[in-house]
């Protein structure tokens with residue numbers, strides 16, 4: 161019986177997309193919220209392909225197969241014309257994914273991936289080169305605006321008479337941002353440059369003169385020398401920026417010999433506040449640069465949880481001499497996700513450095529950091 165094509169079309173579109181996926185034998189898709197996600201039936205990969213369970217819209221981010229309904233899915237995956245797809249959906253014709261077309265698409269996707277990996281690697285090496293050049297150009301912190309800047313953050317010269325060698329200074333440093341496709345210098349001026357030591361040196365706990373990244377804080381040239389206000393057009397931009405590869409690195413502000421405790425805050429100022437409070441005498445004080453670095457990746461499938469992916473080689477890991485790792489949690493971040501992230505980093509450290517104990521303390525919420533670190537807050 162040949163029913164009108166309009167009717168067959170509506171019928172085909174109304175079927176659950178999971179049925180069509182089964183008919184097409186598309187493997188390894190899993191439900192991810194309102195979508196099916198997994199390898200592309202044509203070009204492979206991991207999670208590049210998805211189908212919206214409600215609208216049936218589908219897309220491969222790599223080879224570009226895309227469409228809005230069940231018929232289009234059959235057309236594209238099985239390489240059929242519209243009529244053929246409709247007929248096939250009625251179940252009276254065999255179909256399979258054309259192996260030659262799949263091979264072509266896989267090869268093309270692999271070539272694209274290789275090019276992207278090469279570009280990423282080139283970009284990374286360029287960024288590290290830039291970071292090293294900035295570090296080499298910078299001058300020692302004493303006698304520069306850095307003392308005045310830190311004083312605006314409560315870290316006065318009385319409290320910190322000797323500035324850490326990990327901090328240096330550039331009097332006229334450009335603030336360059338990619339806007340659209342162009343690099344634009346939005347600002348230039350005095351800048352605090354902090355050395356982010358490379359991951360390997362950090363993990364092994366060895367000193368090094370080289371950096372893989374720098375953390376830059378532009379300072380207002382006008383008194384009292386707080387953070388610079390950086391504006392461009394309608395937008396305002398953060399006064400802090402990292403250049404280079406920060407993964408697994410740390411800003412090692414103080415590392416007294418014989419230390420077995422490491423206190424780590426996210427930012428330089430938080431960590432220096434902990435340092436000048438000297439609540440854990442003899443401890444080392446390092447800044448972790450950002451929460452993502454301190455927490456590292458979560459276990460596959462539970463990225464945001466407190467369970468670490470122990471295979472994440474890019475995350476911060478304390479050196480073997482650390483027996484006690486204290487993460488300082490800033491008061492200004494989302495408490496729940498921040499805590500899970502920090503917890504994850506501590507669990508990684510405890511798993512990979514047997515005998516190490518981990519602890520989270522709050523820097524904010526009106527608590528005096530010194531009280532917190534001496535254990536008076538009952539955390």
Ligand SMILES: [Zn+2]
Nearest residue numbers: 200203220223
């Ligand atoms: Zn594809």
